[in-house]
Amino acid sequence: MSIHVAIIGAYGSAGAAAAGELVDESGVELTLIDDGDPGGGLCILRGCMPSKEVLSAGAHRYQARHDDRLVGDLPDIDLDRVVEQKDDHTLGWAGHRRDSIHDYAEREDVTFIHDTARFLDDRVIAAGGERIEPDYVVIATGSSVNVPDIPGIDDVDYMTSADVLDATSFPDSGIVLGLGYVGLEMVPYLVEAAGMDITAVEHDSQPIDEAPPEFGQALLDVYREDFDIEIPTNVHEQRLEPTDDGGVRLYLEDEDGDEQVVEADQLFCFTGRRPSLDGLGLENTRLNTDGWWVEETMQATDDDRVFVAGDVNMKEPILHVAKEQAFQAAENILAHDAGQELEPYENVHHHVIFSGLGVYPFARVGHTADSARAAGHRVVTATRQATDDGVFKSKDVPDGLSTLVVDKNDGTVLGYQGLHYHADVMAKTLQVIVELGLDVREVPDRAYHPTTPEMLDGLFRETAAAVEEN
Helix, strand or coil, rough: CCEEEECCCCHHHHHHHHHHHHCCCCCCCEECCCCCCCCCCHHHHHCHHHHHHHHHHHHHHHHHHCCCCCCCCCCCCCCEEEEEHHHHHHHHHHHHHHHHHHHHHHCEEEEEEECCEEEECCCEEEECCCCEEEEEEEECCCCCECCCCCHHHHHHCCCCHHHHHCCCCCCCEEEEEEECHHHHHHHHHHHHHCHHHHHECCCCCCCCCCCCCHHHHHHHHHHHHCCCEECCCCEEEEEECCCCCCCCCCCEEEECCCCEEEECEEEECCEEECCCCCCCCCHCCCCCCCCEECCCCEEEEEEEEEEECCCHHHCCCCCCHHHHHHHHHHHHHHHCCCCCCCCCCCCCEEECCCCCCCCCCCEECCCHHHHHHHCCCEEEEEEEEEEHHHHHHHHHCEEEEEEEEEEEEEEEEEEEEECCCCCCHHHHHHHHHHHHHCCCHCCCCCCCCCCCCCCHEEEEHHHHHHHCCC
């Protein structure tokens, strides 16, 4: 007996992953739908990959600017060349993604429709002039830029991260709304590559909500001292208005109720993303997207034959999570059809922010000390500054810190947070250790000198000794 699965958003990371899981399954008919042009998904075209392209150019200049062993004039960044290379690479990657979907469509039991999908009824879809009534639907339509509802925002021009990735010139100054993942990556680029004077608004005392406060404070120090970014903290936007010379004026209110006024040439909105659901016609279905609407099995709460994977469910809008959710959704579709029990999607927290132009990335794997305690663990932690290990000084990247979180009773490594050079690379090592539930006393603590993972060795030794003393 065959089943028919329609995947809406087939070019994206989640949609392509679901298609790849199901395409070789016997008895599965696929209808893949996407209206993307050129198509390829957010990460490839407007997210992770192109942003790392432009950040790398800024990183080279930043490190040259901070190395007093180098002499001569500091080179400018050729923004035309940066964008040209970024476009060349990303369009190639997007083409590879599209080709994979189109290759699937060469099969007898797979159809690709390059059009916008719209629900007419529960699991009834109109696309490409056809009426499609599949047994199961995967919604994987990703996310869109979230524009904050601030009085006056419609009266001023603003740029999003997508605009920044395509820009070959910038004005002299800017105001940044949003110092989360996107803002922490884009703001140093605006300074280093475009030479802008930037004021970035932070609602809390420091950025990086998912980390202990000392990590956010360390990053504030780097941004203020190394990039000369103005970062007012504990403030909230009240209203915006255009200036007489075509710029923007922002009124802020601090925690004491006092007003601050900031002016600049350009406004940047790096204020997160929202699910891309507009135009899908969900109002014609039983699906209610208000609040909690997707279960951990990736099923829609109101229809157990609709699965929602990736950014669109807004559970954890991260590329690798989108793909993992899609794999789970595909497995659960097959299980549901077979009358078997479905498995929830579960993952160990593993995120990287390419802050400081990727020279000082932040990485988190697993628990922080607070989240571990909340989960019922007795914990021991160790924290090391980059300055504790001479290798960071020798590589001229002396800033940052890292923390290891270990179960005090049995030595299980529960989590790691790092804000330092190569923290993104070390995150994979810690992911393996955390997901395998290794005892810190059994983890080798000998690095090949001189390498930056010496920092990890110190964390392993300190926490292992603390567990032994328990």
